[in-house]
Amino acid sequence: xxxxxxxxxxxxxxxxxxxxxxxxxxxxxxxxxxxxxxxxxxxxxxxxxxxxxxxxxxxxxxxxxxxxxxxxxxxxxxxxxxxxxxxxxxxxxxxxxxxxxxxxxxxxxxxxxxxxxxxxxxxxxxxxxxxxxxxxxxxxxxxxxxxxxxxxxxxxxxxxxxxxxxxxxxxxxxxxxxxxxxxxxxxxxxxxxxxxxxxxxxxxxxxxxxxxxxxxxxxxxxxxxxxxxxxxxxxxxxxxxxxxxxxxxxxxxxxxxxxxxxxxxxxxxxxxxxxxxxxxxxxxxxxxxxxxxxxxxxxxxxxxxxxxxxxxxxxxxxxxxxxxxxxxxxxxxxxxxxxxxxxxxxxxxxxxxxxxxxxxxxxxxxxxxxxxxxxxxxxxxxxxxxxxxxxxxxxxxxxxxxxxxxxxxxxxxxxxxxxxxx
RNA sequence: GGAGAGAUGGCCGAGUCGGCCGAAGGCGCUCGCCUGCUAAGCGAGUAUACUGGGAAACCGGUAUCGAGGGUUCGAAUCCCUCUCUCUCCGCCA
Numbered sequence: 001x002x003x004x005x006x007x008x009x010x011x012x013x014x015x016x017x018x019x020x021x022x023x024x025x026x027x028x029x030x031x032x033x034x035x036x037x038x039x040x041x042x043x044x045x046x047x048x049x050x051x052x053x054x055x056x057x058x059x060x061x062x063x064x065x066x067x068x069x070x071x072x073x074x075x076x077x078x079x080x081x082x083x084x085x086x087x088x089x090x091x092x093x094x095x096x097x098x099x100x101x102x103x104x105x106x107x108x109x110x111x112x113x114x115x116x117x118x119x120x121x122x123x124x125x126x127x128x129x130x131x132x133x134x135x136x137x138x139x140x141x142x143x144x145x146x147x148x149x150x151x152x153x154x155x156x157x158x159x160x161x162x163x164x165x166x167x168x169x170x171x172x173x174x175x176x177x178x179x180x181x182x183x184x185x186x187x188x189x190x191x192x193x194x195x196x197x198x199x200x201x202x203x204x205x206x207x208x209x210x211x212x213x214x215x216x217x218x219x220x221x222x223x224x225x226x227x228x229x230x231x232x233x234x235x236x237x238x239x240x241x242x243x244x245x246x247x248x249x250x251x252x253x254x255x256x257x258x259x260x261x262x263x264x265x266x267x268x269x270x271x272x273x274x275x276x277x278x279x280x281x282x283x284x285x286x287x288x289x290x291x292x293x294x295x296x297x298x299x300x301x302x303x304x305x306x307x308x309x310x311x312x313x314x315x316x317x318x319x320x321x322x323x324x325x326x327x328x329x330x331x332x333x334x335x336x337x338x339x340x341x342x343x344x345x346x347x348x349x350x351x352x353x354x355x356x357x358x359x360x361x362x363x364x365x366x367x368x369x370x371x372x373x374x375x376x377x378x379x380x381x382x383x384x385x386x387x388x389x390x391x392x393x394x395x396x397x398x399x400x401x402x403x404x405x406x407x408x409x410x411x412x413x414x415x416x417x418x419x420x421x422x
Numbered sequence: 423g424g425a426g427a428g429a430u431g432g433c434c435g436a437g438u439c440g441g442c443c444g445a446a447g448g449c450g451c452u453c454g455c456c457u458g459c460u461a462a463g464c465g466a467g468u469a470u471a472c473u474g475g476g477a478a479a480c481c482g483g484u485a486u487c488g489a490g491g492g493u494u495c496g497a498a499u500c501c502c503u504c505u506c507u508c509u510c511c512g513c514c515a
Contacts, residue, residue, distance in 0.1 A: 071494095078494085
């Protein structure tokens with residue numbers, strides 16, 4: 001959510017900068033609701049002030065018969081207040097609804113662009129493997145090794161669900177532990193294991209709602225949703241709180257499964273393990289001081305990259321352009337891992353600074369010192385990493401001519417010393 | 423699922439028959455005084471949001487005692503609904 005006062009005072013700038021996201025933005029509705037609200041508010045508050053003053057007078061009059069006129073007068077005032085308050089409520093809801101659907105303003109360093117193709121490559125890491133044979137896609141490798149079972153996954157649930165078996169299941173678990181250990185022991189994040197379903201307020205706080213309800217799995221009977229990412233429960237840990245400046249930045253890491261409807265991605269990545277309705281992810285979340293948030297974003301990105309470096313998987317980092325930026329983000333770096341079968345890099349992590357956009361929605365603030373005014377924190381998060389796609393990358397990059405897959409050295413301690421599958 | 427108890431400021435905790443209650447008292451914290459050091463003591467201060475005015479410091483108004491609604495000139499206090507927490511019973515990994 002953007003600052004109402006900022007929009008009010010910089011309407012054209014805001015429209016223009018939001019326009020770089022690719023959708024025309026018209027804030028005239030906002031302006032109208034804002035004006036209406038303040039008009040009604042002033043009127044109502046004036047009457048309330050009068051009522052409060054006269055009520056106090058009445059309280060001092062011993063003989064209530066002498067207050068009869070004033071009581072009658074105030075009865076009328078209260079009626080008017082009631083009407084105004086009702087109108088106000090309608091306008092405020094409209095204004096709120098308006099605000100909740102306005103995306104974040106891209107950071108000034110976010111490259112202007114229309115789509116994915118305008119993203120900017122920042123750096124590449126690692127050697128792209130050269131195979132003396134035709135590199136197989138991960139789903140063929142996984143199926144022939146008996147560690148990924150798409151058919152039975154679909155039988156159990158449906159399309160885009162996969163059964164991990166034997167060393168495949170073990171590798172998922174190993175990667176989760178490997179990543180969590182790295183981030184908690186080397187990068188000093190605090191581990192969290194949050195609920196995997198959240199309420200509507202939490203989804204609104206991080207920006208999934210109200211606009212993207214069709215992407216979420218919703219439970220029946222209660223207003224709970226399956227989380228599409230750990231960002232939601234972990235960021236909402238501090239919803240409604242005022243943190244101490246001295247404890248910032250707060251750095252949390254969490255493993256959770258993620259559930260996404262993938263509405264609108266029909267036909268994309270239909271085969272294999274790339275795009276699932278349920279996948280595992282280790283997430284990194286930070287709450288930082290505004291002036292430190294971009295430095296923290298660089299650190300967070302480096303922490304995520306470290307996973308791929310240790311696993312010796314080639315990747316590149318791209319900076320998303322304004323047209324490709326998520327709703328809540330001001331700036332995003334994607335980490336893309338090399339997939340030999342596709343002869344291209346595919347997203348495996350997305351690291352974003354949301355600045356105060358989520359903090360304002362979720363009311364997460366901090367006080368620099370005892371007497372300081374509360375300020376909104378900046379929230380950040382990034383995948384560290386998507387576990388399923390890491391499995392995909394390992395299978396493809398570490399595949400051997402005989403169909404076996406070598407296990408990255410860093411992962412072996414987590415797989416009982418296993419050196420290869422098959 | 424059944425029965426009961428509760429929800430007040432950073433924390434603890436008071437709030438009588440509705441009015442002078444944004445809310446006693448204590449703890450904590452901040453600043454000052456005092457004091458070889460520490461402790462104790464003394465004095466002052468210590469919520470948030472919106473809104474009007476002001477360049478600002480700041481001044482005024484409104485709202486907030488779990489949430490929403492009702493009664494009333496006036497609600498932390500009375501009534502209704504909901505949510506959450508705790509205790510007991512049942513069930514269960």
